[in-house]
Amino acid sequence: MISSVSCRNFRSLEAVDLPLESFTAIVGPNGVGKTTILKAIGMVLGDVWPSIRSFRLPQDFTRFEATKDLSINVAFEPPLIHEDIVGATHAITGLRVRCAPYRRATKQAERGDLHVEFEPLGAKGEPPMVAVRRVAGGKPEYRPLSVSTGLRDQARVLMIDHRRSVVQHLPSARGSALARLFEPARRELEAAEGKGAQALARFRESYEIAMEALRTPRVQQVEETIRDTARRMIGFLGSAAMEEVDVRFTFADPANPLNSLRLVYQEGDLVVPAEELGLGIQSALVVGIFEALRHLGGPVGTVVIEEPEMYLHPQAQRYFHRLLAEMADRGSCQVLYATHSPIFAPATRFETIRLVRKDPGQMSRVSLVSDPADREFLAAQRSAHKLALSSDPTTSELLFARRVLLVEGPGDRLAVLLTAERLNQDLDAEDLAVVPCGTKTAIPFFARTCCALGVDFCILHDEDLLPEEGDEQRRAQIRKDNANAARLNKEIREMAGEQANVFMLQPSLEQCVAVGRSASQKPRRVIEALGVLETEGFPQPLRDAVAALVR
DSSP states (O other): OEEEEEEEEETTEEEEEEEOOSEEEEEOSTTSSHHHHHHHHHHHHSSSOOOGGGSOTTTTBGGGOTTSOEEEEEEEEEEEEEEOTTSOEEEEEEEEEEEEEOSSOOSSOOTTOEEEEEEEEOTTSSOOEEEEEEOGGGOEEEEEOOOOHHHHHTSOEEEEOTTOOGGGGSTTSTTOHHHHHHHHHHHHHTOSSSHHHHHHHHHHHHHHHHHHHHOOHHHHHHHHHHHHHHHHHHHHTTOTTGGGOOOOOOSSOTTSGGGGOOOEEEETTEEEEGGGSOHHHHHHHHHHHHHHHHHHOOOOOEEEEEOTTTTOOHHHHHHHHHHHHHHHHTTSOEEEEEEOOGGGSOTTSGGGEEEEEOOTTSOOEEEOOOOHHHHHHHHHHHHHTHHHHTSOGGGGGGGTSSEEEEESSHHHHHHHHHHHHHTTOOTTTTTEEEEEOSSGGGHHHHHHHHHHHTOEEEEEEEOOOOOOOSSHHHHHHHHHHHHHHHHHHHHHHHHHTTTSOEEEESSOHHHHTTOOTTOSSHHHHHHHHHHTSOGGGSOHHHHHHHHHHHO
């Protein structure tokens, strides 16, 4: 598993160290560096071997300053393993790509020219010395280990970009989801004996019959023309092997038939290759591939996805998020993704969130809930308020907004939105969010999350302290309720600390607008009551909370 990625002078990631979980959601506004983090991982572990051509120069350097070293370090836990020629094993804790200028002139380059180094890192942060060959007397010769394809393949990731093309996942794409799913089938077909070998022999026989049927005189004429021209051109190039050259058409590889499989989509009598479909349907097929991977595939390493919500409607987003979470939770693979969707960034899974921010003119920074005390508190709160915390995806808007106002429930949120409208404040245009916490008792959870992630916030809630009235039994119950409310009010104030303004409606929003505590359909009646008031008649804490939000 990738345990962390560290970047130095790579685009907006001037100095970023990002710990990763088995399931990690990278969230934040547009243009802050989320995709750059995924590209950094792909640079080290993607399909293309890192080289000078992998970089856009000097654009990939922070502030275009190509005189500094650019480095990307991907760390692993557990480490990768290399065994040298004498049988000694070496733990490889990370792989590092470095693009840097030469410090002095060489035979191949001038001082200042850029070059790329791709290095394995041992426990000391440098390439370990390993035995590479035996010299006279049988003694091994030691050199710093270099990255081999085999070593890199131990940690190769499945990269899925925002285009969501089915072609990325077909068996012919190296390291794709279907290639991994079909690997056991390929081994079955390659078995020297048994049903697999018999099936492969039947395929080859049927393949040859099919090809003969396709090779009409016209096809043969085209083949001959291409072959004869190619032979002449090869002869001009001085090759003596031109008579050995043959050219013919084929539609499959009989030696590896699984690689030739393609998905097709059929609706009634209409049959269409999957890669020709709209991206919405292709996305649905990609989700289906991952469902097969979840049920049938073994461990597949790390899956990196850019905007998994792309082209999926909300119900499909929830299904795909649940599928990916289950794959990671049961250890089938590590899942990393960057997202703009609250569905894929539930604040209740606080340990998975990596919040990326970038102030104007500044470089990217990443925050996460890392303090053990924060994690312990939030885990306990999540267990206590599980249903309320998971019911509304709008709670995750706190991860995307510039500033948030935490309120008790959806009725309070409607009241704040109406107040903002009356005050001519467009909250969406100002990148502000009103987050309903579900219940007042859940406010400390979201306040602590905001504090841990460095999210600017304020709070609006009911005081809930009632006058003691009625008979003694009723008065005793009110005293008990007031004591509980006072404790919760104090907890909310302490949780907010100095970061946030806390506004209290006394004793509650409903009673501020003359809606009884036992009234039915309270949210609707509160909005109706506010609707007939002049703006100056709105409860002062409500107006103050909006002013604090838009400050």
